[in-house]
Amino acid sequence: xxxxxxxDELIESLRCLPGVGHKSAQRMALQLxxxxxxxxxxxxxxxxxxxxxxxxxAKCQNLTEVEVCKxxxxxxxxxxxxxxxxxxxxxxxxxxxxxxxxxxxxLMGHLSPIDGIGPEEIGxxxxxxxxxxxxxxxxxxxxxxTIEGDATAFYIADLLEEQDVLVTRIAHGIPVGGQLGYVxxxxxxxxxxxxxxIDG
Amino acid sequence: xxxxxxxDELIESLRCLPGVGHKSAQRMALQLxxxxxxxxxxxxxxxxxxxxxxxxxAKCQNLTEVEVCKxxxxxxxxxxxxxxxxxxxxxxxxxxxxxxxxxxxxLMGHLSPIDGIGPEEIGxxxxxxxxxxxxxxxxxxxxxxTIEGDATAFYIADLLEEQDVLVTRIAHGIPVGGQLGYVxxxxxxxxxxxxxxIDG
Numbered sequence: 553x554x555x556x557x558x559x560d561e562l563i564e565s566l567r568c569l570p571g572v573g574h575k576s577a578q579r580m581a582l583q584l585x586x587x588x589x590x591x592x593x594x595x596x597x598x599x600x601x602x603x604x605x606x607x608x609x610a611k612c613q614n615l616t617e618v619e620v621c622k623x624x625x626x627x628x629x630x631x632x633x634x635x636x637x638x639x640x641x642x643x644x645x646x647x648x649x650x651x652x653x654x655x656x657x658x659l660m661g662h663l664s665p666i667d668g669i670g671p672e673e674i675g676x677x678x679x680x681x682x683x684x685x686x687x688x689x690x691x692x693x694x695x696x697x698t699i700e701g702d703a704t705a706f707y708i709a710d711l712l713e714e715q716d717v718l719v720t721r722i723a724h725g726i727p728v729g730g731q732l733g734y735v736x737x738x739x740x741x742x743x744x745x746x747x748x749x750i751d752g
Numbered sequence: 753x754x755x756x757x758x759x760d761e762l763i764e765s766l767r768c769l770p771g772v773g774h775k776s777a778q779r780m781a782l783q784l785x786x787x788x789x790x791x792x793x794x795x796x797x798x799x800x801x802x803x804x805x806x807x808x809x810a811k812c813q814n815l816t817e818v819e820v821c822k823x824x825x826x827x828x829x830x831x832x833x834x835x836x837x838x839x840x841x842x843x844x845x846x847x848x849x850x851x852x853x854x855x856x857x858x859l860m861g862h863l864s865p866i867d868g869i870g871p872e873e874i875g876x877x878x879x880x881x882x883x884x885x886x887x888x889x890x891x892x893x894x895x896x897x898t899i900e901g902d903a904t905a906f907y908i909a910d911l912l913e914e915q916d917v918l919v920t921r922i923a924h925g926i927p928v929g930g931q932l933g934y935v936x937x938x939x940x941x942x943x944x945x946x947x948x949x950i951d952g
Binding site for chain 2: 588621
């Protein structure tokens with residue numbers, strides 16, 4: 553037993569969305585068809601427009617519909633610092649913290665040999681070219697604090713060793729507002745080894 | 753700070769999906785653009801195709817792309833029984849139970865005067881016409897066991913009073929496999945008042 557072919561196809565294609573299983577897809581499809589056909593039409597257009605229009609920035613690899621994204625073409629940003637992140641949402645999170653005014657480079661993933669994702673796939677050749685050509689003094693590695701993110705950071709640091717740039721890794725430790733009793737051992741270990749003298 | 757206009761529009765339009773907030777929509781949009789453009793294209797096409805193609809069955813109001821849906825045009829089904837449900841997914845759940853072989857009528861909602869949903873909006877005039885014209889002997893009210901579902905069932909039962917049909921309501925009680933200790937008072941009350949003699 554199933555719905556009509558078109559509804560079945562809609563349910564099946566909604567499953568490409570992350571976190572959406574068969575039951576949620578069915579609920580979404582029926583909700584759209586019963587109550588929100590305007591929203592569905594808008595979504596359909598937004599999907600096809602962005603597939604055609606959105607590519608990657610020639611400089612930083614971030615998603616954009618122009619040749620060079622607005623962050624890369626912003627003259628006011630500091631050209632001396634380059635922050636390497638895994639995804640556009642990491643970039644957005646950093647931007648929302650209003651604590652960094654330099655340039656970015658978006659890897660669009662992390663090294664994962666088991667999935668066939670090597671240095672080329674995350675654009676490390678492009679990153680090396682960028683660092684050697686531009687007036688970058690510091691490369692900040694802001695990949696995730698996961699096994700793959702750490703491995704990617706160390707790999708990039710290795711590659712950059714011969715270049716005349718300072719390579720740093722973002723700090724790991726207790727989150728602001730966090731209570732020691734609820735923090736896991738790994739984080740506590742990082743917090744202890746990364747301790748700093750208090751400036752008097 | 754935001755992404756590019758096309759990505760922002762995609763994120764905003766994904767929010768028409770039920771249960772999807774800003775953060776999930778952002779995750780979905782980036783996942784589609786970074787990793788699954790084929791899936792996104794397929795979804796876009798499925799959406800526009802089904803908006804254009806899927807309408808309502810002329811007889812039972814269920815979603816279908818043909819004039820009369822396959823359940824209504826199935827000659828093997830029992831024309832004497834008509835089961836009234838709220839949504840296509842309720843119909844699907846009943847069909848999957850393989851316990852009903854009659855016809856259906858899908859209200860596509862329930863009476864909700866506060867939202868402007870009256871008898872006309874859920875097609876009760878059509879239901880009345882169907883009952884008076886066809887050879888229906890029993891109307892089974894299988895609306896949800898909620899305040900609105902119950903009210904809708906009683907309203908329909910009232911309308912059908914003058915017609916020569918048996919009007920029944922699906923039973924409420926302990927779910928199969930349910931333990932009394934974990935069942936709420938309302939359900940227990942229904943289970944008690946709906947008790948039946950055991951055939952010896």
